Amino acid sequence: MGFSTTHLIIFLVIIIVIFGTKKLRNIGSDLGGAVKGFKDGMKDGTDKTADAPAAPTQQVGSASATAKETIDVEAKTKA
Structure with missing residues (x-):
């Protein structure tokens, strides 16, 4: 049981009568903009990941600061 062409035409006429052509045009333009x-x-999301470097770079001065803050979890569990 499917819709025939006449069913679709009747459905479209009812929609046009209910909403009007101006409102349908606005809905169409809003949908197209979205x-x-x-x-x-x-497209922007894929460009950003392609431009990003593969490995993060680290500054020489901040390497000692991060080394003091890191915690070796395996060493704590072995002891």
Whole structure:
């Protein structure tokens, strides 16, 4: 049991009568803008990961500071 062409035409006429053409045009443009924004966001997200370096770099001066703050969990559990 599927929809025929006449069912779809009747459905579209009812939708146009309820909402009007101006409101449907606004809904269509808002939906198109949302899809475009989503696509741009997805494209920007992939560009940022491709430009990022593979390994993080560390400054020489901050290496000693981070070494003091790190905790060796395996050494604590072995003792």
